[in-house]
Amino acid sequence: MTVARFWRENESRYNLIGTKCGNCGRLYFPPRSVCPVCHRKSLGKMEHFHLEGKGEVLSFSIVHDAPSQFELQKPYVIAIIMMDEGIRLTGQIIDCEPADVTIGMRVQATIRKVGEEGPSGIIHYGYKFMPLR
């Protein structure tokens, strides 16, 4: 991934900034510049929308065969989170044991390293989820 491509998404990955269609009110994450339902009626009407970061686990998987960048963290949990605003996000669940993750568990977003481009490359930061306390 190039530096610029990841950099463009920093705002949404750090602070869960999505978009809301000014025409139909649908929410999108990651942000979209055009609403896939309203098409050109949404042009110029897509507004930034800040997700509060809370939601619940809709489904999850425990990853034992990890990509090289996640070798140190395996086994780890990847989950689909239903955010309180009604949209779904995929993210890693951290700060708890994989065996303790359940469907319906309440979680909140936090920020962690999500990858890096080798020892001399840029470090990428983004949202992960932890149990809601």
Next chain:
Amino acid sequence: MEVGIVSYGAYLPRYRITPQEIGRVWGTDGEQMSKNLLILSKSVPSPDEDVITISIEAARNMMRRCDVSPQDIGAIYVGSESHPYAVKPTGTVVAEAIGAGPNLTVADYEFACKAGTAAIQTCMGLVGSGMIKYGVAIGADTSQGAPGDALEFSASAGGAAYLIGSENVIARVNRTCSYTTDTPDFWRREGQCYPSHGGRFTGEPAYFKHILAAARSLFSIMGTKPADYQYAVFHQPNGKFPVRVAKQLGFTEQQIEVGLLTPFIGNTYSGAVPLGLASVLDVAEPGQRIFAVAYGSGAGSDAFDITVTDAIKDLRREKAPTVKELVERKKFLDYATYAKYRGKIRMKEGAE
């Protein structure tokens, strides 16, 4: 102008390792090490945590407790000796992650374990001079000790963030003063993974000399004595030094108890005094007075005389975890997992 702390937030990784476990691997008497250092366990960052994520967590906890708009923050200074980048400021990511900027100034600080308090002093100056409305000072570290070195038993991770301003001040900084000399007790050369230290030289001519000098200077300026303060926080590279320096100055164990965290989490370096002070602010009542002295190898000390104000009653302290809660949230690791998490195992290219 009254300048002081408007809000604060802390963060600690949840992993811990005991001196006994470290000693078991290196053939050292971990039990004796634990007694010598007065450290029961130390915090360990997970592989996806670094000074940037710790700083953001602390800063977000700080912002949760108050109503200050991040757009009113005019400066962010992050003090650490383990910034993830040698060139690219930690504070830039922190600013973006708390919604501050882009109209603000940011810089990373380094002064061994006192870079966080140096950041507080800088923010005080900028706020006091009217250059900025609010400044954020963060002390955070993910410090490393070479495998088997005495430092490995104490070097840990954590941090705290302070919002410095002149409105709704919850803890007024009555005065701060510093004492700095060229004392090579602990250092890390550019490009080296692990720091070096002067062994026993880190004690009397370094830690004790600087803390005592800064503390006595502050007493003299303020015309105060230890009995005038409810709480005292000292830099805590281990559990014993702060107890001894407090005794030498005339503070009681009760005065330092709340701010003494190293026995449970190890030495969080730049995070040490900021975390100790946060622990005190978690329980402090209006009118109480706090004495805090940081120490950074190299060497210098920053001393603070702080009075808690009535505004602390309006701070939403319950909106973020207390230091005590963070200390108690823990999972113990064995040495092999610790070594894996801290990058002490040589991996094949691609797995970082």
